[in-house]
Amino acid sequence: MAHDDEVLITYGLGYAFERSKLLIISEVEEKVVSKKEVDIMEEINIVNKFKEKLDSKCALKFPKSYLTNVEEVLEEKVSKTIPIITSIKAKDVDKQDHLMDEYVKKDLSQMRLRKEGYIQKDSTLIKEYLDSCSENTYAKNIKEKSLKYNKMILKIILTSSFGDEFGDFLSKQGQATILEEIDKNVGEQLENLLKNDYLIKKKYSELDFLNMLLFLEEWQRKYFKWDGKYTDLMFSINKDGRKYKGRKDEIKDSVISFIKEKRYLYLPFGKYNDDNIFINLSDERYCSINENDENRSQYVILEKKENNLYQIVSNEYKKIDLEENSELGYLLSYDNDTVYISLVVYDKKHEKVICKYNNKFIDFKSKMIEELEKHFIL
Numbered sequence: 001m002a003h004d005d006e007v008l009i010t011y012g013l014g015y016a017f018e019r020s021k022l023l024i025i026s027e028v029e030e031k032v033v034s035k036k037e038v039d040i041m042e043e044i045n046i047v048n049k050f051k052e053k054l055d056s057k058c059a060l061k062f063p064k065s066y067l068t069n070v071e072e073v074l075e076e077k078v079s080k081t082i083p084i085i086t087s088i089k090a091k092d093v094d095k096q097d098h099l100m101d102e103y104v105k106k107d108l109s110q111m112r113l114r115k116e117g118y119i120q121k122d123s124t125l126i127k128e129y130l131d132s133c134s135e136n137t138y139a140k141n142i143k144e145k146s147l148k149y150n151k152m153i154l155k156i157i158l159t160s161s162f163g164d165e166f167g168d169f170l171s172k173q174g175q176a177t178i179l180e181e182i183d184k185n186v187g188e189q190l191e192n193l194l195k196n197d198y199l200i201k202k203k204y205s206e207l208d209f210l211n212m213l214l215f216l217e218e219w220q221r222k223y224f225k226w227d228g229k230y231t232d233l234m235f236s237i238n239k240d241g242r243k244y245k246g247r248k249d250e251i252k253d254s255v256i257s258f259i260k261e262k263r264y265l266y267l268p269f270g271k272y273n274d275d276n277i278f279i280n281l282s283d284e285r286y287c288s289i290n291e292n293d294e295n296r297s298q299y300v301i302l303e304k305k306e307n308n309l310y311q312i313v314s315n316e317y318k319k320i321d322l323e324e325n326s327e328l329g330y331l332l333s334y335d336n337d338t339v340y341i342s343l344v345v346y347d348k349k350h351e352k353v354i355c356k357y358n359n360k361f362i363d364f365k366s367k368m369i370e371e372l373e374k375h376f377i378l
Contacts, residue, residue, distance in 0.1 A: 008032055008090075009085060009087075010027050010087045010088075010089075011027070011084070011086065012083075012084060013025075013026050014081070014082040014120075015070075017076055018076070019074075021117050022121060022158060023119065024062075024121050025084070026061055027122075061123070062123040062126075066127060066130050069130060069154070073151050073154045073155050082109050088100045125157060126158070129154065129157060190353070194331065194340045195333075197342060199341050199343060200372060201339065201340045202338070202377060203337055204259070204339050207339060207376055208377070208378050211375055212375050213251070216268070219281060224274075230251050231251060231254065234265060234267050235254055236253075236254040237263060237352075238264075258332065264331050266330070266332075266346060268327050268329045269328045269364070270327065270328045271326075271327040276288060278320050278322065281367075281371040281375075282367050286318050289321045321360050322345070322360075326345050326348060328344075328361060330342070330344070343368060
């Protein structure tokens, strides 16, 4: 600002997300006005009149593709786009605050959003994070860039009370450092689960891996599609909870790395079939509690009897609070000839085990132990 009697007015757009109660602000244009000439209602009319112009300028500063990424993380679309005055700055701080308060009181859109509890976030930090995730930093335009960002990190930046500080820290430290800390934390949780909240612990010599594998094969063939790969029935899990994806894809390699204490082993206990019925090793069936119809617990299915003959079967099922792209399973850890076996959730979409929701499945523990005693423990 050149003179004491001038104010700097900044215009922009607000992207409102109704369910998340979030307003992402993108500043795009500034103008200097004499204090004596400031008319708040006139400024409100100006910003509303030039909404289309602001929209095109915003697309350059905060690309539509980045907005799509935000929609994906929040799992909702932008409900409305609002032209706003993002700031009014003057050398006289009291005058500055007075003008801004006057603007908020007279702009009905701003008043409504504040009453509904919307939180404002600056688009700059969001863009900086997504820019840092661009794999091709030398691309001529944003369409040529490919983004590989972490959804959890972006959601923290968007929705948490410390999101701005976290975004600023992230831009300085780098995503890799943060992800390493997250993986380390997950690894500590898994280690604690296996050592302190296990279903059973047995000497390695007391377990019959071959018999368990053959039983899993029989169960898989009976209820699910199967391509014949035994590594779909028993596979390695890295210490950070993610499925191991090495060049070798054989059961013996998974068992060897398990015995050498490099990785864990995972075996399924129950999962959903093509009809979205959860079936466990005890042949019990459940329907998802997340069905759109909360009262739906009766399923009519075609059950194959023999050859090409099918029978219509109607069943009432209990409900299970488990996402349909997840499984319940066993996680095995080896330590000094002792095997610890714990209950875990396996996220098939992201190919990793989760241990923080285990309390929801306490009722399954006795059945899980029972199946181990039948087919795995000598």
